Amino acid sequence: MHTTDKTNDRRKLVNNMKLQRLTIVLCSFGVLLFCGCKTIQKLPVTHTTDAHTYVKRCSTCHAVPHPSRLKYEHWKDKITVMSGKQMPVITELEKISVLSYINNHSGKGKKLYKLRCGSCHTEPDVERLRPDEWKNQLVVLDGNMPVFSEEERLAVVRYLETYAKRGRFKSEAQSAAIKGLQYPELRKIPPSFSLNDMEGNQFSLRKTEGKAVIVHFWATWCEPCREELSTLQSIWKKFANEDLQIVGIVSCKEREVDVKNFVLDQGVTFPILVDTTGQTYKSYLVKMLPTTYLIGRDGKILARANGAINWENNEIVNYIQEIVQQ
Ligand code: HEC
Numbered sequence: 209m210h211t212t213d214k215t216n217d218r219r220k221l222v223n224n225m226k227l228q229r230l231t232i233v234l235c236s237f238g239v240l241l242f243c244g245c246k247t248i249q250k251l252p253v254t255h256t257t258d259a260h261t262y263v264k265r266c267s268t269c270h271a272v273p274h275p276s277r278l279k280y281e282h283w284k285d286k287i288t289v290m291s292g293k294q295m296p297v298i299t300e301l302e303k304i305s306v307l308s309y310i311n312n313h314s315g316k317g318k319k320l321y322k323l324r325c326g327s328c329h330t331e332p333d334v335e336r337l338r339p340d341e342w343k344n345q346l347v348v349l350d351g352n353m354p355v356f357s358e359e360e361r362l363a364v365v366r367y368l369e370t371y372a373k374r375g376r377f378k379s380e381a382q383s384a385a386i387k388g389l390q391y392p393e394l395r396k397i398p399p400s401f402s403l404n405d406m407e408g409n410q411f412s413l414r415k416t417e418g419k420a421v422i423v424h425f426w427a428t429w430c431e432p433c434r435e436e437l438s439t440l441q442s443i444w445k446k447f448a449n450e451d452l453q454i455v456g457i458v459s460c461k462e463r464e465v466d467v468k469n470f471v472l473d474q475g476v477t478f479p480i481l482v483d484t485t486g487q488t489y490k491s492y493l494v495k496m497l498p499t500t501y502l503i504g505r506d507g508k509i510l511a512r513a514n515g516a517i518n519w520e521n522n523e524i525v526n527y528i529q530e531i532v533q534q
């Protein structure tokens with residue numbers, strides 16, 4: 209009786225131990241899984257268009273980087289637009305290798321060609337590629353990351369801007385919120401333009417070199433533009449002797465006589481240009497009126513305002529003072 213009890217006990221014990229071991233194994237497996245999952249951080253927001261673009265473009269060659277890991281200041285300038293039919297490779301050596309494969313349809317470059325040119329779409333049939341074209345079309349990223357249009361670049365930068373690790377940018381963004389300014393294309397070179405003013409004089413952005421510039425897109429039919437123009441005029445007067453250029457741009461749909469009357473009414477004395485082809489509105493991605501860009505004395509975009517802002521506001525005036533003195 210006793211012995212059987214003992215054996216039963218032992219069996220139980222052994223079974224218990226087995227169970228315990230199993231639980232330990234399972235638990236650690238669980239922990240591993242848990243830890244494993246934790247390293248793959250979920251993106252903060254995935255349902256917006258910006259997030260879709262970010263995932264679509266930044267997931268093809270490696271796991272999507274969590275923006276909170278990235279330093280915005282560093283990465284915002286590292287997103288490169290492939291223009292026309294340009295396609296990316298990572299290094300100069302890769303370019304040589306891929307080019308040689310496109311030229312000869314054989315050799316060591318084949319593996320790399322498959323890897324690089326097959327990561328975003330199925331690798332194109334190499335025999336259909338014209339070697340002379342591809343010499344110019346292969347872009348060496350050299351540490352930059354590729355997107356395929358300016359819109360995509362803006363979406364990725366916006367997404368990073370919102371969720372990335374912030375340094376100095378944080379305070380800039382905070383003050384931007386106060387001022388109604390945004391910093392979407394921070395430090396980018398603005399598209400150039402050369403347009404005629406109401407008197408037929410040509411005004412070229414290039415000629416403003418060394419000055420800070422406010423480029424203001426507006427229309428006569430736009431109610432908020434009316435008030436804003438008069439506050440811009442006061443800035444124009446205030447900074448008359450400093451390195452600040454203000455320029456207004458209306459679209460080609462405006463009647464000249466309307467613009468002239470409007471400008472006269474408001475007492476505006478800075479140049480008002482007409483975008484006769486619509487190209488400037490397009491290149492500055494003007495989606496609403498008014499839209500205003502601030503360009504620093506170094507010729508790079510500092511900020512943008514979508515919608516009207518009050519240029520007589522003290523903070524704005526101080527900000528412009530800062531920009532002009534920089
Ligand atoms: C064509 C392939 C490719 C695409 C597309 C791509 N990357 Fe990369 N990425 C690389 C390669 C290769 C490296 C590592 C090479 C290096 O350090 O130069 C890298 C490295 C990185 C790194 C540094 C490593 C790290 O994890 O911190 C970050 C951050 C990064 N990429 C972000 C992005 C973002 C953001 C996008 C989307 C705009 C993107 N990548 C799209 C190929 C790509």
Ligand code: HEC
Binds near residue numbers: 295
């Ligand atoms: C990071 C993603 C990515 C990589 C890497 C990539 N492509 Fe592409 N490729 C695209 C996208 C996106 C398009 C469509 C572009 C468009 O229509 O604007 C495209 C289109 C093409 C086309 C069709 C263009 C046309 O004539 O309409 C060819 C050919 C092509 N890629 C070849 C290559 C080759 C060769 C490589 C390797 C060097 C490569 N791609 C690497 C994203 C990529």
